[in-house]
Amino acid sequence: MKVVVDFEKCTGLGICESMAPEFFEVNDDGELVLLKEDISDEELQAVEEAVASCPTEALLIRS
Amino acid sequence: MTVRSLVVVGASLAGLRAVEAARKAGFDGSITLVGAEPHLPYDRPPLSKGFLAASDDEPPHFRTEEVLRDELGVELVLGEAATGLDTDRRVVRVGDREIGYDALVIATGCRLRTLPGTEHLAGVHGLRTLDDSVAVRSALEAGARTVVIGAGFIGSEVAAGATRRGLDVTIVEALPTPLVRATGTAMGAAIAGLHERNGTRLLCGTGVAAVEGDGRVERVVLDDGTVIPADLVVVGIGVVPSTQWLEGSGVTIDDGIVCDETLWTGVPRVYAAGDVASWVNPVFGTRQRMENWTAAAEQGAAAARNAIAPDQAKPYATVPYFWSDWYDDRIQFVGVPDADEVLLVDGDTETAGRWVALYRRGDRLVGALTVNGQTEIMKYRVMIAKGASWDDALAHAERRRELALVKAGAAAGA
Numbered sequence: 123m124k125v126v127v128d129f130e131k132c133t134g135l136g137i138c139e140s141m142a143p144e145f146f147e148v149n150d151d152g153e154l155v156l157l158k159e160d161i162s163d164e165e166l167q168a169v170e171e172a173v174a175s176c177p178t179e180a181l182l183i184r185s
Numbered sequence: 186m187t188v189r190s191l192v193v194v195g196a197s198l199a200g201l202r203a204v205e206a207a208r209k210a211g212f213d214g215s216i217t218l219v220g221a222e223p224h225l226p227y228d229r230p231p232l233s234k235g236f237l238a239a240s241d242d243e244p245p246h247f248r249t250e251e252v253l254r255d256e257l258g259v260e261l262v263l264g265e266a267a268t269g270l271d272t273d274r275r276v277v278r279v280g281d282r283e284i285g286y287d288a289l290v291i292a293t294g295c296r297l298r299t300l301p302g303t304e305h306l307a308g309v310h311g312l313r314t315l316d317d318s319v320a321v322r323s324a325l326e327a328g329a330r331t332v333v334i335g336a337g338f339i340g341s342e343v344a345a346g347a348t349r350r351g352l353d354v355t356i357v358e359a360l361p362t363p364l365v366r367a368t369g370t371a372m373g374a375a376i377a378g379l380h381e382r383n384g385t386r387l388l389c390g391t392g393v394a395a396v397e398g399d400g401r402v403e404r405v406v407l408d409d410g411t412v413i414p415a416d417l418v419v420v421g422i423g424v425v426p427s428t429q430w431l432e433g434s435g436v437t438i439d440d441g442i443v444c445d446e447t448l449w450t451g452v453p454r455v456y457a458a459g460d461v462a463s464w465v466n467p468v469f470g471t472r473q474r475m476e477n478w479t480a481a482a483e484q485g486a487a488a489a490r491n492a493i494a495p496d497q498a499k500p501y502a503t504v505p506y507f508w509s510d511w512y513d514d515r516i517q518f519v520g521v522p523d524a525d526e527v528l529l530v531d532g533d534t535e536t537a538g539r540w541v542a543l544y545r546r547g548d549r550l551v552g553a554l555t556v557n558g559q560t561e562i563m564k565y566r567v568m569i570a571k572g573a574s575w576d577d578a579l580a581h582a583e584r585r586r587e588l589a590l591v592k593a594g595a596a597a598g599a
Contacts, residue, residue, distance in 0.1 A: 134559050135508055135517075135559075136517075136559055136562060136563040137479060137506060137563070139563035139564075140504075140506075140519075140563040140566040140567050140570075143563070143564075143567060147560070148559040148560050148563065149559075149560055150560050150589075150592070152515065152557070152559040152560070174482070174483075174486065175479065175482065175483070177228075177230065177478055177479075177482075
């Protein structure tokens with residue numbers, strides 16, 4: 123499974139970074155950087171929480 | 186106990202997330218979503234930000250009616266507020282109608298405080314609903330001379346938007362320093378400085394004596410006699426939980442609906458979520474009532490999951506988070522502002538650019554505020570969730586400053 127970011131929607135609020143910091147980090151310019159995209163079974167719950175927590179609905183998990 | 190019917194009262198973010206979480210958890214009984222407004226559930230942050238600024242933006246609805254009805258299997262009861270709750274017979278009253286429930290999630294949010302004596306005046310608005318935002322936007326588009334009463338986050342966003350449109354804007358705040366409840370005194374004053382820096386007039390420690398006009402607002406008169414001409418007055422003086430309809434229901438009300446750690450009200454089968462819910466946050470061990478997007482979204486989902494399976498109810502714990510966008514600046518806060526010490530660890534509040542302030546209670550990090558510190562803020566949210574010590578937080582801040590210097594040096598050398 124992979125996590126996908128819609129950068130058109132993302133405004134860099136960064137809640138995802140606090141839920142799954144191995145995957146997401148907001149940079150100095152306030153833009154989201156996807157640190158990795160492949161999700162292991164152990165990581166799935168954290169990434170799902172990050173997806174649900176996004177106020178702009180910019181995150182998606184693709185199988 | 187088998188739950189065959191879930192009723193969610195309140196059709197904003199928390200209510201929507203309750204419905205979606207119940208289905209995601211495999212609940213296949215009936216779901217009824219009751220909303221006071223005629224609109225489908227919509228997102229509120231844009232109402233004082235992007236939607237207010239861009240005249241062509243569509244209303245920020247979350248889901249289409251088809252998705253709600255057909256995919257989520259929700260019966261929508263919109264346009265009429267719930268009027269009563271009978272917890273013995275397990276029915277919600279909506280006007281003449283009674284809706285029975287096995288499980289209930291109350292997410293009725295808050296209503297705006299109003300300024301007494303202004304009800305009859307056109308051009309005086311609050312800003313909480315889509316209809317409010319449409320009305321304020323239309324006045325801004327017409328070039329209204331704008332007075333914002335209350336220098337909280339919503340009022341400040343409206344003022345910033347009006348200034349950006351080149352309008353004449355004044356913010357009037359009754360307290361000597363704005364945003365104290367949300368960010369503490371020192372940072373409240375610092376953030377308020379963003380208004381002056383961007384050319385918005387901010388008058389603090391000044392009450393409003395009268396809002397006057399003949400049918401339509403014409404001027405705002407302050408306690409000190411100052412008269413400010415106005416075509417639009419936006420009143421942003423806070424909210425109160427929408428709990429009137431619960432009188433006599435047996436649900437305990439004390440600045441919102443009193444819940445335990447699992448968002449349970451203490452009345453069988455009744456849970457609460459969002460702005461209306463006061464619950465014990467396990468992260469800090471204290472009772473809190475949040476008025477922010479993140480809590481509404483997460484509590485809506487958590488309350489529904491607990492409501493449909495109360496035997497497996499889980500506590501809801503969070504490090505509160507909110508953001509606000511003014512001018513070109515993004516303000517972000519994580520944690521709680523009640524602190525023994527607030528320390529600026531990066532930047533200078535007198536100048537533009539990034540600032541980072543940390544909040545200490547005892548020997549623990551309990552909060553962090555950043556202005557234009559998007560790359561910093563969430564690292565502190567993680568630390569607060571893990572119960573990080575103050576010393577660890579200061580050491581982290583030091584490392585981040587060093588890293589920033591190295592990056593700046595590399596950029597200069599390149």
